[in-house]
Amino acid sequence: MLSADLLKGSPRLLTGVAAAAFCVSLAGCNVAGNAASNDDVAIRVPPEVSGEEVATLTSPPNVPPAITRTAPTKVIVNLEIIEKKMKLADGVEYPMWTFGGTVPGSFIRVREGDQVEMHLKNSSTSTMPHNIDLHAVTGQGGGAAASLTIPGGEAVFSFAALNPGLYAYHCATSPVPMHLANGMYGLILVEPKGGLPKMDREFYVMQSEFYTKGKYGDKGLQMLDMDKGIDEKPTYIVFNGSVGALTGDGALKAKVGERVRMFVGNGGPNLISSFHVIGEIFDTVYGEGGSSTMEHNVQTTLIPAGGSAIVEFALEKPGNFILVDHALFRAFNKGALGILNVTGDDNLKVLNPIKSGTSLPKK
Amino acid sequence: MTPFLPAFSRRALGLALIVQAAQGGMARVPAGTYVPLYGTEPGSSVSVAAFRLDRTPVSRRAYLSFVSANAGWQRGRVRAVFADAAYLSDWPAPLDAGGADALGRPVTTVSWFAARAFCEAQGKRLPTIDEWEYAAAASEQKRDATRDRAFRRRILDIYSARSANPNPDPKAGFRNVYGIEQMHSAVWEWTEDFNSILVSDDSRQAGGTSRHTDFRAVCAAGAIGASDPENYPAFMRYAFRAALNGRSSVRSLGFRCAANA
Numbered sequence: 001m002l003s004a005d006l007l008k009g010s011p012r013l014l015t016g017v018a019a020a021a022f023c024v025s026l027a028g029c030n031v032a033g034n035a036a037s038n039d040d041v042a043i044r045v046p047p048e049v050s051g052e053e054v055a056t057l058t059s060p061p062n063v064p065p066a067i068t069r070t071a072p073t074k075v076i077v078n079l080e081i082i083e084k085k086m087k088l089a090d091g092v093e094y095p096m097w098t099f100g101g102t103v104p105g106s107f108i109r110v111r112e113g114d115q116v117e118m119h120l121k122n123s124s125t126s127t128m129p130h131n132i133d134l135h136a137v138t139g140q141g142g143g144a145a146a147s148l149t150i151p152g153g154e155a156v157f158s159f160a161a162l163n164p165g166l167y168a169y170h171c172a173t174s175p176v177p178m179h180l181a182n183g184m185y186g187l188i189l190v191e192p193k194g195g196l197p198k199m200d201r202e203f204y205v206m207q208s209e210f211y212t213k214g215k216y217g218d219k220g221l222q223m224l225d226m227d228k229g230i231d232e233k234p235t236y237i238v239f240n241g242s243v244g245a246l247t248g249d250g251a252l253k254a255k256v257g258e259r260v261r262m263f264v265g266n267g268g269p270n271l272i273s274s275f276h277v278i279g280e281i282f283d284t285v286y287g288e289g290g291s292s293t294m295e296h297n298v299q300t301t302l303i304p305a306g307g308s309a310i311v312e313f314a315l316e317k318p319g320n321f322i323l324v325d326h327a328l329f330r331a332f333n334k335g336a337l338g339i340l341n342v343t344g345d346d347n348l349k350v351l352n353p354i355k356s357g358t359s360l361p362k363k
Numbered sequence: 364m365t366p367f368l369p370a371f372s373r374r375a376l377g378l379a380l381i382v383q384a385a386q387g388g389m390a391r392v393p394a395g396t397y398v399p400l401y402g403t404e405p406g407s408s409v410s411v412a413a414f415r416l417d418r419t420p421v422s423r424r425a426y427l428s429f430v431s432a433n434a435g436w437q438r439g440r441v442r443a444v445f446a447d448a449a450y451l452s453d454w455p456a457p458l459d460a461g462g463a464d465a466l467g468r469p470v471t472t473v474s475w476f477a478a479r480a481f482c483e484a485q486g487k488r489l490p491t492i493d494e495w496e497y498a499a500a501a502s503e504q505k506r507d508a509t510r511d512r513a514f515r516r517r518i519l520d521i522y523s524a525r526s527a528n529p530n531p532d533p534k535a536g537f538r539n540v541y542g543i544e545q546m547h548s549a550v551w552e553w554t555e556d557f558n559s560i561l562v563s564d565d566s567r568q569a570g571g572t573s574r575h576t577d578f579r580a581v582c583a584a585g586a587i588g589a590s591d592p593e594n595y596p597a598f599m600r601y602a603f604r605a606a607l608n609g610r611s612s613v614r615s616l617g618f619r620c621a622a623n624a
Contacts, residue, residue: 083526095527124449127525127615128599129606150606151613152449173606175598182526213520223523226516226595 044138046160047113049073055116057106060240061252063202063263064109067191072113079106080121081130081149081171081184088210088236089243089335091219096241097130097171097182103241104206104267105169105186112164112193112291117156118143124152130179131155133172135306136188138162144172164192166289166308168265177269181211181229183241185267187308192291199312200258205246207275207303207325207336208267209234216334232270237334239323246323246338254315256344261312265289268305274326275309276300277340279319286310300326316350318342389415390542391624397497397507398590400597406590411497413624416490419544420469420552420617421481423460429481431458436477446474449612469550469617475609478553482620489555490621492604496597499546501539509594518596521547525615547596553618557604 051073056064082101088094099105110116122130129150133142137159140146146157171184187206211229212222216236228235239246246252254260266273282298289308295301301309323338324331331337392415396408430437430451437458438451449472454460460470473481475489482488490498502508509515525531536548546552591597603616 085527093527095523097526124614127522129603148606150611151615153606153611174602175595178595178599221527223520226519226593227512230593 044160044162046115046162047072049113049115052076054078055108055110057100057108058204059100059102059106060104060204060206061246061250063107063189063204066195066198066202067109067111068195069111072111072115074115074117075110076117076119077108077110078119078121079108079132080123081126082123083126083128085221086183087242088212088222088238089217092212092214092217092243093221094210094212095182095221095223097126097128097179097184099132099169099171099184099186103183103185104204104208104265105184107186107204107263108169108188109191110161110188111191112161114161114190115158116161117158118147119154119156120147120149121154122149122151126151128179129173130171130184131173132169134159134167134169134188136161136163136165136167136169136190141172142169148173161190164190164291166190166263166265166286166310168267168306168308170267170306177229178224178226180267180269181209181224183208183267185265187263187265189263190291196261196310197312199261201254202261202263203252204263205239205323205338206241206265206267207237207239207273208241209269209271210236210238212236229269234271234334237271237325237330237336239336239338243335251320251339251341252323253341253343256315256318256342256347259312259314260340261310263308263310264303265308266303266305270305271325271327271330272305273303273336274300275303275311276324276326277311277313278322278324279317280313280315280321280340282311282313284312315342315344316347318344318346388418389622390418391415392494392498392541392543395497395506397493397500398509399493399496400589400591400594400601402590409493411493414490414494415622415624416494416498416541416543417487417619417621418542420549420619421478422466423454423468423470424466426470426473426481427458427460427466429484433480433484436480441477443610445476445610447610447612449614450474450477451612453614469545471550471614471617472612473553473616473618474612475553475557475607477612478618479555481618485620487620487622489553489618491556492554494621495546495552495554496600498539498541498543501541501543503537503539506540509591509597515594515596518547522596522599550615550617551600551603551613553616554604557607558609 049072053073053075055075055077058064079099081099083097085093086096096103120132129148131144131147133144135142137143143157143159147155149155166187166189169186169188171179173179211225212235213225214222264275285295285298285301287295289310303309319342321340321342325336394413396410398406398408434440439457441450451472453472460466479489500507500509502514536545538544
């Protein structure tokens with residue numbers, strides 16, 4: 001990380017002999033003459049791996065433990081596609097298509113350089129063939145072409161986790177927007193070689209849309225409304241697959257004094273998220289899920305459809321901090337709302353309600 | 364779109380003939396043209412000669428008779444090159460296809476080789492993709508309803524409902540204008556040329572793929588070159604076929620037979 005940061009920063013300012021001399025001191029630097037360093041855009045060679053392990057997958061909002069390995073290995077990922085009726089809102093069900101039985105799908109965590117062997121099963125009870133396009137994969141279709149599998153089948157392919165970062169994955173079987181509209185997306189984290197800074201808590205949050213025949217809140221089993229999808233007019237916009245997935249008993253929990261990291265994805269299939277946590281400021285954002293491009297002190301971060309962001313912040317105050325898409329009709333009327341419940345000692349210097357303005361002062 | 368029927372009188376006559384032909388378990392489908400999802404040129408139509416098609420999918424009862432008479436197609440005896448491990452796995456036993464309700468349902472978890480052998484044993488054959496799609500474009504009233512938004516929505520609803528209910532009522536569908544039933548309601552259906560690997564080189568294009576199993580059917584660029592990017596039900600069928608090989612035996616996949624007119 002250190003050398004990478006150096007290469008991104010100062011060498012661009014250096015010229016001529018100075019740049020050449022600087023580069024000579026860095027292994028792998030092939031810059032000649034007075035050209036700026038180009039190591040950010042590098043041909044990546046999959047390293048030799050040793051050992052083998054089976055990846056621990058988690059359901060949202062949970063995240064697998066940080067990787068403590070210091071060398072790349074072969075990682076086996078067992079993921080099963082399951083089609084089933086699931087709750088979309090109170091009294092509302094929807095026939096979801098899932099990676100691992102949840103929407104969003106199981107969280108996958110590997111390390112930069114790992115050789116990942118994906119075992120993608122399609123449950124025999126499925127009605128459709130499915131596959132997987134991982135944005136962490138370099139190559140045809142992100143693995144989609146290699147993984148098309150019939151109900152009851154299992155596809156296996158391997159890939160090198162070449163680029164660190166937080167990546168979306170999704171089904172890419174035709175008609176692709178339908179597979180996404182039915183819930184087929186998730187996140188895979190490729191940890192950089194040096195790992196990510198340790199946090200007290202990590203959460204997995206993914207925004208997405210549902211397009212139903214009925215209106216928002218109409219009870220019963222709801223079906224996909226293709227026309228609403230084409231018109232990009234969703235009935236529901238939710239975090240973690242359903243209205244209320246992150247409220248009530250599902251609220252995320254943390255304590256004052258802790259540092260929190262959220263791996264936030266956007267499954268789309270259509271809309272961009274203006275992700276915001278009401279009453280908090282993101283101390284750090286890994287913009288668009290990259291591993292090193294950091295912004296600090298960010299209020300709202302854009303998350304593209306089929307993209308992600310990593311946000312980190314420390315908790316100075318107790319309270320209910322509301323996760324929203326700050327395109328606020330979505331939060332107010334379509335479900336894009338979650339809660340981070342923070343408990344602990346208050347600090348009135350951070351925010352102090354001195355006097356309410358709800359009654360007129362005495363004369 | 365190529366109009367199928369130039370005049371009202373001919374249309375009425377045609378329908379009368381169609382209904383009359385719907386006997387012996389097969390319906391006659393007159394010659395015509397249709398626009399496949401993926402044509403040699405986007406939007407180009409394909410001619411389909413007259414043919415006959417089973418009015419209903421092959422039932423478990425009929426398939427049980429077939430395997431009773433042809434031991435080589437029984438579960439446990441079928442050669443592995445002709446069917447994968449799931450073949451007839453939803454039957455209680457190799458010669459027990461279940462109770463009365465089950466016997467009346469379309470047979471599924473049969474491979475392409477098995478479906479083909481069944482049809483041959485009846486003096487029939489599997490329909491081609493063109494024949495199947497051409498016949499399946501019909502609603503109760505129209506021979507080509509593919510551009511009818513309400514019809515398309517209805518088919519998509521039927522397909523979507525399958526993942527909410529793995530055992531849909533096969534009778535819940537409709538009888539189309541040819542007198543053919545359940546083309547969409549119960550199961551996906553095998554076609555003769557579902558996969559370019561198994562057809563002659565004649566239907567292949569550069570790159571070794573036929574127009575029916577083009578990579579576009581499975582990749583995100585799926586709408587490129589498609590005649591109708593809003594025909595989601597057709598995309599689903601083409602994707603399903605693209606995922607299969609001749610041994611595939613899938614719980615939601617059955618078949619019906621065709622014959623020349």
